[in-house]
Amino acid sequence: MRVLHIAAECYPLLKTGGLADVVGALPQAQRALGSDARVLLPGFPAVRAGLQDAKLAASLPVRFGSDTLTLWQGRLPSGVPAYVIDAPGLYDRTGNPYADADQHPYADNHRRFALLAWVAAQLAEGLLADWRPQLLHGHDWHAGLTPAYLRQIALRDGRRPAASVFTVHNLAYQGVFPATHYAELGLPAEFYRLDGLEFHGQLSFIKAGLQFSDRIATVSPSYAEEIQAAEHGCGLDGLLRYRADALRGILNGVDEQVWDPASDPALPAHFDAERPLGKARCKAALQAELGLAAEPGALLFGVVSRLTEQKGLNLVLAGAEALLAQGGQLLVLGSGEPALEEGFRQLAQRHAGRVAVRLGFDEPLSHRIFAGCDVVLVPSRFEPCGLTQMYGMRYGALPLARRTGGLADTVSDVSLENLAAHTATGLVFERFTQPDFDAAVRRAFALHGKPQLWREVRRQAMQQHFGWEGPARDYLALYKSALG
Numbered sequence: 117m118r119v120l121h122i123a124a125e126c127y128p129l130l131k132t133g134g135l136a137d138v139v140g141a142l143p144q145a146q147r148a149l150g151s152d153a154r155v156l157l158p159g160f161p162a163v164r165a166g167l168q169d170a171k172l173a174a175s176l177p178v179r180f181g182s183d184t185l186t187l188w189q190g191r192l193p194s195g196v197p198a199y200v201i202d203a204p205g206l207y208d209r210t211g212n213p214y215a216d217a218d219q220h221p222y223a224d225n226h227r228r229f230a231l232l233a234w235v236a237a238q239l240a241e242g243l244l245a246d247w248r249p250q251l252l253h254g255h256d257w258h259a260g261l262t263p264a265y266l267r268q269i270a271l272r273d274g275r276r277p278a279a280s281v282f283t284v285h286n287l288a289y290q291g292v293f294p295a296t297h298y299a300e301l302g303l304p305a306e307f308y309r310l311d312g313l314e315f316h317g318q319l320s321f322i323k324a325g326l327q328f329s330d331r332i333a334t335v336s337p338s339y340a341e342e343i344q345a346a347e348h349g350c351g352l353d354g355l356l357r358y359r360a361d362a363l364r365g366i367l368n369g370v371d372e373q374v375w376d377p378a379s380d381p382a383l384p385a386h387f388d389a390e391r392p393l394g395k396a397r398c399k400a401a402l403q404a405e406l407g408l409a410a411e412p413g414a415l416l417f418g419v420v421s422r423l424t425e426q427k428g429l430n431l432v433l434a435g436a437e438a439l440l441a442q443g444g445q446l447l448v449l450g451s452g453e454p455a456l457e458e459g460f461r462q463l464a465q466r467h468a469g470r471v472a473v474r475l476g477f478d479e480p481l482s483h484r485i486f487a488g489c490d491v492v493l494v495p496s497r498f499e500p501c502g503l504t505q506m507y508g509m510r511y512g513a514l515p516l517a518r519r520t521g522g523l524a525d526t527v528s529d530v531s532l533e534n535l536a537a538h539t540a541t542g543l544v545f546e547r548f549t550q551p552d553f554d555a556a557v558r559r560a561f562a563l564h565g566k567p568q569l570w571r572e573v574r575r576q577a578m579q580q581h582f583g584w585e586g587p588a589r590d591y592l593a594l595y596k597s598a599l600g
């Protein structure tokens with residue numbers, strides 16, 4: 117099957133979160149199963165620089181305010197074929213792909229990402245003589261207009277050029293713009309309506325994806341349920357209930373080549389479930405690297421996260437003193453909301469040697485944190501899937517996670533019955549409250565006080581398999597139903 121993934125980020129070229137990890141790994145897993153999966157990306161500077169063996173594939177008439185418009189073809193470092201849209205006026209901006217240096221979303225984002233979806237539809241229509249996708253798989257709102265452009269072609273020609281699947285990685289990011297921009301999208305006037313991409317008087321890219329795609333996926337079974345109710349539905353739960361038959365929850369996997377503590381080049385020592393000794397060396401090296409006291413026995417808690425409301429890190433800030441009072445150490449790698457950044461910076465100042473904070477994005481350091489920490493904190497308010505709890509498990513850092521979305525689907529609490537059944541892999545708390553979080557931290561210390569039990573749970577966590585083969589098969593089944 118010829119599948120084109122359409123996305124704004126792709127590891128290792130450009131990454132701001134888990135979306136990039138998924139787009140970097142899923143097409144590779146699908147190719148291993150015999151599908152011809154490829155990727156289409158906007159030509160941000162890091163993407164153009166990372167594309168290997170790049171050659172010009174097509175020149176296009178200028179659209180969406182681009183000055184020049186060309187399509188390039190090459191390969192990702194993994195070998196997956198990739199197409200990159202070069203539109204310098206729209207994409208040639210360094211740093212964050214969505215916002216300027218002051219964190220303000222670019223004013224032309226509607227045109228920047230309309231172009232991405234429109235080029236995908238051109239490829240389905242036969243832009244290139246040598247390759248034409250049968251199925252377009254869009255990821256998040258950036259690719260939301262893809263099935264709308266397909267529908268437009270179908271209305272004109274009487275047949276659709278390709279089937280479509282749309283994956284929601286996070287329903288909270290919707291790509292909503294003032295209605296006055298609608299004319300710039302080049303879509304038929306009649307698509308701007310309640311059962312189209314109109315959303316409370318504005319235009320919504322994610323709604324186009326949910327409304328017009330043949331099938332919808334999201335990144336865990338629990339989140340697929342949660343987004344059909346008001347609490348996590350972000351105003352779209354009615355539409356998702358209406359399309360429930362087309363919706364599937366497919367849990368993300370882990371790229372087990374990139375995330376392997378037995379061979380990870382970012383680590384100072386290697387280990388796995390059977391030979392865990394190297395983990396102690398990773399912990400000592402991490403404490404030294406970040407200026408934490410060299411205490412092998414101190415329970416080391418880590419956070420690797422976007423610092424946003426979603427991630428529940430206010431619970432970590434408010435619970436930090438109690439965590440430290442019990443003898444723990446805390447390490448935070450993240451960037452995002454200024455108030456959270458400032459809160460963690462002050463915490464580190466007050467507790468030098470016991471709290472270390474690195475503000476910014478640092479891929480190799482993130483690997484060393486999972487390898488060196490005992491516990492990875494993921495107390496999310498909501499979490500569509502979450503990857504850091506899975507990376508933590510693989511690297512022997514027990515997740516302390518809230519029971520929501522993909523966290524609920526991947527972490528099994530150290531309850532007495534799970535301990536007895538040898539299925540426990542982490543510490544799970546129910547309600548998004550300070551007492552529940554603090555109690556989970558106390559349970560982590562209690563478990564750590566029983567070293568043999570701790571090692572057993574850690575081993576169980578490290579033995580979990582979250583590879584991409586299963587999810588890749590599930591997506592192929594979804595594609596087949598979309599092609600119908």
Ligand code: ADP
Pocket residue numbers: 132133134135137420421422449450451476477478479482501502503504505
């Ligand atoms: P989300 O996509 O909501 O941010 P995920 O858990 O799915 O959450 O994925 C986050 C990804 O981004 C993981 O690969 C995580 O290690 C990485 N990450 C987040 N913040 C940072 C950071 N500051 N430095 C390096 N990697 C980070």
Ligand code: GLC
Pocket residue numbers: 133134135138285286335368499500501502503522
């Ligand atoms: C989103 C979600 C996260 C998920 C990731 C990859 O960013 O917030 O939970 O793991 O996408 O699907």
